[in-house]
Amino acid sequence: MILLAGAAACGCFPQESRHVGAVDPVNNIPAIQEAARTHDTKAVPALVKQLESDDPAIRFYAIESLYRITGKTFDYHYYDDENERRPAVKRWQKWLAEQK
Numbered sequence: 817m818i819l820l821a822g823a824a825a826c827g828c829f830p831q832e833s834r835h836v837g838a839v840d841p842v843n844n845i846p847a848i849q850e851a852a853r854t855h856d857t858k859a860v861p862a863l864v865k866q867l868e869s870d871d872p873a874i875r876f877y878a879i880e881s882l883y884r885i886t887g888k889t890f891d892y893h894y895y896d897d898e899n900e901r902r903p904a905v906k907r908w909q910k911w912l913a914e915q916k
Contacts, residue, residue, distance in 0.1 A: 836862040852881035
């Protein structure tokens with residue numbers, strides 16, 4: 817256990833890159849914010865996927881970024897429970913499929 821803590825502290829484990837969809841919110845949230853700031857339309861599919869995250873902060877930043885990039889929300893509310901969010905996620909997925 818002590819060896820693992822020491823390895824983590826020394827940076828011996830590979831660092832996850834900063835990208836939309838990163839497992840670690842420390843890398844994911846700034847990437848989501850950057851996508852919004854730069855209006856990165858290439859990030860939209862990954863942002864739509866983030867609408868299904870278990871983490872409400874990830875969902876919040878994802879929908880905010882999608883709104884800034886597309887001007888749309890499809891009545892998605894990050895704070896709704898999974899069943900309430902599902903129809904809006906489906907609308908996002910349908911819209912995304914139509915863009916290709």
